[in-house]
Amino acid sequence: MKLLHVAGARPNFPKLAPVHRAAAARGLEQIIVHTGQHYDDALSASFLRELEIPEPDVNLGVGSGSHAQQTARVMTGLEPVMVEAAPDWVVVYGDVNSTLAAAVVASKLGIRLAHVEAGLRSHDRSMPEEINRLVTDRLANLLLTPSRDAGEELRREGEPDDEIVFVGNVMIDSLMAARDKAMREDVGARVGMNSQTVVVTLHRPSNVDDGPRLHRIARALSEIARERPVLFPAHPRTRARLQSFSVDMPGVQIIEPLRYLEMVAVTHQAYAVVTDSGGVQEESTALGVPCFTIRPNTERPVTVTEGTNTLVPDPDDLPGHVRRATRPDTPRRPEGWDGRAAERVVEALVHRG
Ligand code: UD1
Numbered sequence: 001m002k003l004l005h006v007a008g009a010r011p012n013f014p015k016l017a018p019v020h021r022a023a024a025a026r027g028l029e030q031i032i033v034h035t036g037q038h039y040d041d042a043l044s045a046s047f048l049r050e051l052e053i054p055e056p057d058v059n060l061g062v063g064s065g066s067h068a069q070q071t072a073r074v075m076t077g078l079e080p081v082m083v084e085a086a087p088d089w090v091v092v093y094g095d096v097n098s099t100l101a102a103a104v105v106a107s108k109l110g111i112r113l114a115h116v117e118a119g120l121r122s123h124d125r126s127m128p129e130e131i132n133r134l135v136t137d138r139l140a141n142l143l144l145t146p147s148r149d150a151g152e153e154l155r156r157e158g159e160p161d162d163e164i165v166f167v168g169n170v171m172i173d174s175l176m177a178a179r180d181k182a183m184r185e186d187v188g189a190r191v192g193m194n195s196q197t198v199v200v201t202l203h204r205p206s207n208v209d210d211g212p213r214l215h216r217i218a219r220a221l222s223e224i225a226r227e228r229p230v231l232f233p234a235h236p237r238t239r240a241r242l243q244s245f246s247v248d249m250p251g252v253q254i255i256e257p258l259r260y261l262e263m264v265a266v267t268h269q270a271y272a273v274v275t276d277s278g279g280v281q282e283e284s285t286a287l288g289v290p291c292f293t294i295r296p297n298t299e300r301p302v303t304v305t306e307g308t309n310t311l312v313p314d315p316d317d318l319p320g321h322v323r324r325a326t327r328p329d330t331p332r333r334p335e336g337w338d339g340r341a342a343e344r345v346v347e348a349l350v351h352r353g
Contacts, residue, residue: 003023006098014279031087095132224322281307
């Protein structure tokens with residue numbers, strides 16, 4: 001059996017890594033296509049290295065652009081690759097533009113499509129990722145879900161039962177495999193963090209492309225920084241917006257984006273995290289670290305109902321939440337967040353032939 005994996009942006013890589021490893025262990029033939037949506041070492045190559053993903057067979061080098069430009073470039077680049085490879089399955093991950101583009105191309109070529117991380121819904125169509133999730137799931141022949149609620153969403157939308165398989169969370173496979181190695185990273189010392197440090201990541205357009213909102217978030221982070229250290233590894237998009245909106249954040253330590261193992265290490269050591277990232281909501285739940293998500297909704301509700309996540313739609317409320325943060329004595333892991341999700345992904349693919 002031949003699998004063609006498509007990945008392109010930072011959050012795809014920790015999902016691809018364990019699935020590729022599990023499929024290799026079963027002796028499956030595999031092709032990795034990197035779309036090139038992310039291209040900086042910090043967002044792409046360093047992730048491949050640290051997650052021990054083999055060099056991609058193809059890199060489409062699509063780069064940045066508007067949604068339509070980026071999606072179109074991925075589609076145009078992928079079509080001949082898929083035709084030539086003629087895989088049994090195209091496997092796509094998450095909800096980025098590369099995911100959507102690959103889904104459309106595979107479906108129109110009549111190649112079966114498997115979606116890892118199917119069924120997540122924020123019910124907020126102003127998020128580009130929500131559009132990507134809806135379209136990808138509508139087209140996929142195999143919907144591999146990270147949590148039970150995701151399967152329920154898909155059934156409500158009318159997806160047939162036999163296409164939905166609950167596999168658990170492949171991001172947590174990567175996290176569990178990386179944790180010991182991450183703990184040996186000296187990043188804590190390098191960036192001068194301690195057990196009181198609040199780690200911040202922000203990159204959603206709804207937070208960083210809205211000037212007045214970004215100013216309010218910055219004020220809240222500065223207020224937190226008066227009480228404890230605040231470490232902010234900034235995505236390139238965020239850094240650009242901080243500059244163009246002239247946002248100042250006294251007391252907040254803004255640094256370059258962290259590599260995968262560094263991010264796992266600082267999350268594990270943090271007093272709390274403040275984020276708008278989907279992956280960080282999951283990782284902090286698995287590590288038992290309080291997480292405050294600056295959004296009105298989440299497509300990952302188990303991180304709230306069973307994990308350490310709290311939604312904080314209004315940035316003015318952040319300092320109070322952070323002050324009151326407590327770590328659970330024993331972190332609860334949602335069902336299927338057990339380090340074996342990728343094996344179940346591969347089992348589902350093999351089972352369907
Ligand atoms: C993308 C995903 C988002 C994911 C995020 C993780 C979509 C719609 N969004 O958002 O779901 O959570 O990745 O990081 O697919 N840039 C660089 N270097 C790079 C890549 C991007 O400097 O290697 C800058 C460019 O200025 C670019 C901007 O970041 O225009 C945005 O990149 P893009 O891939 O379009 O979206 P992200 O915001 O990264």
